Amino acid sequence: VDRQRPELVNLANQVWAFAETALKETRSSKVLADYAEAQGFKVERGVAGMPTAFVASYGEGKPVIAILGEYDALPGISQKAQPTKEPLEAGAPGHGCGHNLFGAASLGAATALKELIAAGKLHGTIRFYGTPAEESVGGKLYMIREGLFKDVDVALAWHPADETRADTRSSQALVDFLVEFHGKTAHAAFDPWDGRSALDGLELFTHGLNMMREHVRPTVRMHYVIKDGGDVPNVVPDHAKVWVWVRDTKHVSVDELLGRVRKIAEGAATAAEVQATVRVQSGDYETLVNRAGERLLQSNMEWL
Numbered sequence: 001v002d003r004q005r006p007e008l009v010n011l012a013n014q015v016w017a018f019a020e021t022a023l024k025e026t027r028s029s030k031v032l033a034d035y036a037e038a039q040g041f042k043v044e045r046g047v048a049g050m051p052t053a054f055v056a057s058y059g060e061g062k063p064v065i066a067i068l069g070e071y072d073a074l075p076g077i078s079q080k081a082q083p084t085k086e087p088l089e090a091g092a093p094g095h096g097c098g099h100n101l102f103g104a105a106s107l108g109a110a111t112a113l114k115e116l117i118a119a120g121k122l123h124g125t126i127r128f129y130g131t132p133a134e135e136s137v138g139g140k141l142y143m144i145r146e147g148l149f150k151d152v153d154v155a156l157a158w159h160p161a162d163e164t165r166a167d168t169r170s171s172q173a174l175v176d177f178l179v180e181f182h183g184k185t186a187h188a189a190f191d192p193w194d195g196r197s198a199l200d201g202l203e204l205f206t207h208g209l210n211m212m213r214e215h216v217r218p219t220v221r222m223h224y225v226i227k228d229g230g231d232v233p234n235v236v237p238d239h240a241k242v243w244v245w246v247r248d249t250k251h252v253s254v255d256e257l258l259g260r261v262r263k264i265a266e267g268a269a270t271a272a273e274v275q276a277t278v279r280v281q282s283g284d285y286e287t288l289v290n291r292a293g294e295r296l297l298q299s300n301m302e303w304l
Contacts, residue, residue, distance in 0.1 A: 001108055001109070001112050004108050004111060004112070007035070008104050008105065008107070008108040009104075011031060011032065011035060011103075011104040011107070012100050012101050012103075012104035012105070013100075014027075014028075014031050015028045015031065015032070015071050015095075015099070015100035015103060015104060016081065016095055016100040018031075018073075019073040019078065019088075019092065019093045019094050019095060020071075020072065020073055020093065021072060021073055021074070021075055021093045021135070021136075022072045022132065022133035022134070022135050022136035022137065022139075023050060023051075023052060023072075023132055023133045023136070023137070023139075024052070025052040025071050025072050025073075025132050025133075026051070026052060028052075028071040028072075028100075028103070029045075029051075029052040029053075029054060029071065029130055029132065032054075032069065032071060032103050032104070032107055032130055033045055033054045033056065033130060035107060036054075036056035036107060036110075036111070036128055037056070039111045039114060040058060040114065040118070041056035041057060041058050041110075041111075041114065041128065042056070042057050042058065043055070043056045043057075044056075044057075047143060047146065047148060048139070048142040048143045048145070048146040048148065049142065049146075050132055050133070050139055050142060050143075052130070052132040052133075052139075053130055053131065053132050053139050053142075053143060054130040055127055055128070055129055055130070055143075055148060056107075056110065056127065056128040056130070057125060057126070057127045058110075058114040058117060058118075058125070058126050058127075059114070059117045059123075059124055059125040059126055060124075060125055061123065061124055061125060062124055062125070062153065063124045063125070063153040063154065064124065064125045064127065064151050064152050064153050064154075065113065065124065065125065065126050065127065065152075065153065065154050065156065066127045066128075066129055066149065066152045066154065066155040066156065067106045067107075067109055067110045067113075067126070067127070067128050067129070067155075067156050067157070068106060068129050068131055068140070068155060068156070068157040069102055069103035069104075069105075069106035069107055069128060069129065069130055069131065070099040070102045070103055070131055070132075070134045071099050071100065071102065071103035071130070071132070072099055072132055072133055072134055072135050072136075073093040073094055073095045073096075073099065073100075073135075074093060074094065074095070074096050074097065074135055075093050076091055076092070076093065076094075077093070077094040077095075077096045078090065078091070078092035078093060078094040079094045079095070079096070097135070097159075097160070098159070098160030099134065099135075101160050102158070102159065102160065103130065105158070106128060106157075106158070107128050109156075110126050110127070110128040113126040114126050127152070129143065129148070129155075131143065136282075137176075137281065137282045138282055138284055141282065141284070154293070164301060165298065165301065166294040166295070166297040166298035166301065167289075167294065168289055168291060168294045169289070170249065170286045170287045170288070170289055171284070171286055171287040172219075172221065172247040172248065172249060172284075172286060173247065173248055173249065173250055173251035173253070173254045173283070173284060173285050173286040174245055174246065174247040174254060174283055174284050175245070175246050175254050175255075175257075175258050175280060175282075175283040176243075176244075176245050176280070176281045176282040176283055177243075177244055177246075177258070177261075177278055177279060177280045177281055178227075178241060178242070178243055178244070178278070178279045178281060179202070179205055179241070179242050179244060179261075179265050179276060179277070179278050179279075180239070180240070180241045180276070180277050180279070181198035181199070181201035181202050181205070181239070181240045181241070181268075181269060181272070181274050181275065181276050182198055182238060182239060182274060182275045182276075182277075183195065183196035183197050183198035183200075183201065183236070183237065183238045183239075183240075183272065183273075183274035183275075184196040184236070184238055184274075185235055185236055185237070185238040186235075186236040187234070187235065187236075188233065188234045188235055188236050189234060192236055195236030195238075196236070196238075196272065196273045196274050197230075197236050197237055197240075197272060197274070198230070198237050198238055198239050198240035198272075198274050199229050199230050199237045199240045200271075200272040200274070201240065201268050201269050201271075201272035201274040201276060202226065202229065202240040202241070202242055202268070204267075204268035204271050204272055205242065205264055205265055205268035205276070206224065206226075206242060208264035208267065208268060209222060209224070209244070209261065209264060212260065212261075212264065216248075216257065217248065217253070219248050219249045219253075220246070220247065220248045220253070220257065221245075221246070221247040221248075222244070222245070222246050222247075222257075223244070223245050224242050224243060224244040224245070225242070225243050226240075226241070226242050226243075227241045227242065227243050228240055228241040244261070246258060246261065249286060250286055251283075251285045251286060254283070258280075261278070262278050265278050
């Protein structure tokens with residue numbers, strides 16, 4: 001790892017500068033995959049139907065160790081490499097979750113293990129999984145569905161933080177969905193009574209969602225952005241759309257919350273005399289923490 005350090009720092013800096021958002025990480029994915037290939041890994045690019053997903057493998061047989069890496073940025077948070085807020089380019093994407101480090105350091109770890117296998121000191125298979133779009137659809141979901149993890153014995157991941165420790169906390173389960181409203185257009189000044197506002201339906205829905213906050217567990221998080229509220233003020237809007245994430249500690253709770261949200265959407269549509277559709281886009285279960293593995297990781301880090 002020390003020998004690779006300058007190259008890994010350079011990789012992290014490149015991914016920072018590219019600052020590419022979910023499923024558009026073309027250059028970020030390429031520099032990582034190219035580096036893996038140069039180190040002797042067999043690289044399969046564009047896996048699971050995603051051009052920016054790849055798997056780099058070395059070795060053979062068991063155990064199969066997977067190390068996960070991410071490299072997508074977030075929209076609108078362009079930032080210079082300094083502790084005070086100052087964008088490189090106002091409004092442009094940037095790295096706020098350290099995914100520029102996540103991909104490079106994970107690949108460094110995989111390469112270190114690859115060299116031990118090549119030297120005959122370890123036996124088995126090491127794989128680096130380049131997992132895109134963690135900040136949106138969650139590329140890992142599609143890689144799992146494609147069967148790319150079926151023969152994996154252990155998957156290792158990490159995340160930049162202000163502490164170095166094994167993580168025994170779970171993550172939040174979530175569901176990501178769109179609620180769309182369809183009404184009837186009309187002239188807002190001359191005959192608004194002939195229209196049925198999709199935006200009215202959306203506003204009633206978000207109001208209902210916000211009323212729901214008082215009657216959920218303290219662990220629940222609900223957040224949304226309005227993607228579409230019509231075109232111009234003087235036309236009753238016949239289309240409106242809101243993008244929502246609902247989270248909790250367990251997926252069973254998220255499912256129950258989604259059922260309540262569907263009823264709010266139906267009620268809002270009924271009140272506004274419009275149509276509503278709820279379309280689930282993605283979601284995640286909570287992390288099932290492997291405490292035996294975490295204890296081993298912690299003891300190894302304390303030894304180091």
